[in-house]
Amino acid sequence: HGSVEAYRAVKRRLAELLSGSGALVLNAEDPVSAEYATAAPPEASVVRYRRAEPGPGELGLRDGWIVARDVAALRGRPAVGPLMPVAELAIPGQHNISNALAAAAVGVLLGIPAGGLRAAMRAFTGVEHRLEWVGTIDGVRWVNDSQGTQPDAVIAALRSFPRPLVLIAGGRSKGLPMEELAAVAAERADAAVLMGESGPELASLLESAGLRHLTAAGDLAEAVSTADAIARSLLVDDGSVPVTVLLSPAATSFDMFEDYAARGMAFKAAIAELAETRRRGTP
Incomplete structure (x- = not known):
C-alpha cells in the first residue's frame, strides 16, 4: 500500500x-x-x-x-x-x-x-506462530509469537501475559519506531534476551526505557537456554506462579532464518529439546 x-x-x-x-x-x-x-x-x-x-x-x-x-x-x-x-x-x-x-x-x-x-x-486455539502456547516446563510457560515482527504486535503480545515475563526479541530491523515498544517492555517484562542484527539497538532502547535485566545471545538456541535460566530464577518457591518466556522478535527473521515460520519452528524444536533434556533428568 x-x-x-x-x-x-x-x-x-x-x-x-x-x-x-x-x-x-x-x-x-x-x-x-x-x-x-x-x-x-x-x-x-x-x-x-x-x-x-x-x-x-x-x-x-x-x-x-x-x-x-x-x-x-x-x-x-x-x-x-x-x-x-x-x-x-x-x-x-x-x-x-x-x-x-x-x-x-x-x-x-x-x-x-x-x-x-x-x-x-x-x-479455536489460535494460529501457529501467533501467541502459540508451546508448552510448560518446570513452571516456565513458552510462547511462540515469531510472527510478531512489528512493534504494535509485540506490544499486544506483552500485554497478553502477566509478569513474571522474559522477552526474546531481535532479528533484522524493519526500520520502525521502537520507543513505545521499549516503554511497554520495561513495564511488562522482567528481563529481555536479545539476538540478531537489531539486538544491540533494542538493548539500548530497552535500557533507556528502564529495563535493566538485558542479555545478548548469539543465536536462537542460546536465547532459549539463557531465557530458561532467567525464567527459572524468577520462579517462586512453590511454583504456583508461572513465568512466561515470550518469543516476539519485533524484527524479521532474515538475518538468521528463511522466514518467520522457520524461526518459529526452530524455537519449538529448541523447547522440545529442552523438555527432553529435563525428562532425562539433566539440568
Missing part, C-alpha cells in the same frame, strides 16, 4: 463498493474503522463491536460475557443476549477479545445460533 493513509483509503473503498444486501463489521473502539460506516450504502447492514457495554445493534461485553444487543442478521431473527463467557476463549490478550467479537458479529449476521458460535470460538 505504501503508506497507512493509502491502506485506509483502500479499506474505505471496500465499504463504498459494498452492495445494499451486504454487511460491514466495524470496531467501534477505533475511530478510523468506525468512520468507514459513512462510506457504506445506506441500505447495507453495519454491525459494530466494542470491549464494553454494547450500544443498540452492537456486540460487546457485559458481566464477563460476549453479548449481542438487537443485532440484525442477514437471515434469521436478530440476536439478543449472551453468546459466551469471555473466560472460555482459548486465545490470550485483549486484542483477541476484539477478534472474537468481530468473529461473533459475522456469525450473528449469518444467523448462526448462539450455541454454535460458542462451540466454535471455544474450540
Whole structure:
C-alpha cells in the first residue's frame, strides 16, 4: 500500500463498493474503522463491536460475557443476549477479545445460533506462530509469537501475559519506531534476551526505557537456554506462579532464518529439546 493513509483509503473503498444486501463489521473502539460506516450504502447492514457495554445493534461485553444487543442478521431473527463467557476463549490478550467479537458479529449476521458460535470460538486455539502456547516446563510457560515482527504486535503480545515475563526479541530491523515498544517492555517484562542484527539497538532502547535485566545471545538456541535460566530464577518457591518466556522478535527473521515460520519452528524444536533434556533428568 505504501503508506497507512493509502491502506485506509483502500479499506474505505471496500465499504463504498459494498452492495445494499451486504454487511460491514466495524470496531467501534477505533475511530478510523468506525468512520468507514459513512462510506457504506445506506441500505447495507453495519454491525459494530466494542470491549464494553454494547450500544443498540452492537456486540460487546457485559458481566464477563460476549453479548449481542438487537443485532440484525442477514437471515434469521436478530440476536439478543449472551453468546459466551469471555473466560472460555482459548486465545490470550485483549486484542483477541476484539477478534472474537468481530468473529461473533459475522456469525450473528449469518444467523448462526448462539450455541454454535460458542462451540466454535471455544474450540479455536489460535494460529501457529501467533501467541502459540508451546508448552510448560518446570513452571516456565513458552510462547511462540515469531510472527510478531512489528512493534504494535509485540506490544499486544506483552500485554497478553502477566509478569513474571522474559522477552526474546531481535532479528533484522524493519526500520520502525521502537520507543513505545521499549516503554511497554520495561513495564511488562522482567528481563529481555536479545539476538540478531537489531539486538544491540533494542538493548539500548530497552535500557533507556528502564529495563535493566538485558542479555545478548548469539543465536536462537542460546536465547532459549539463557531465557530458561532467567525464567527459572524468577520462579517462586512453590511454583504456583508461572513465568512466561515470550518469543516476539519485533524484527524479521532474515538475518538468521528463511522466514518467520522457520524461526518459529526452530524455537519449538529448541523447547522440545529442552523438555527432553529435563525428562532425562539433566539440568
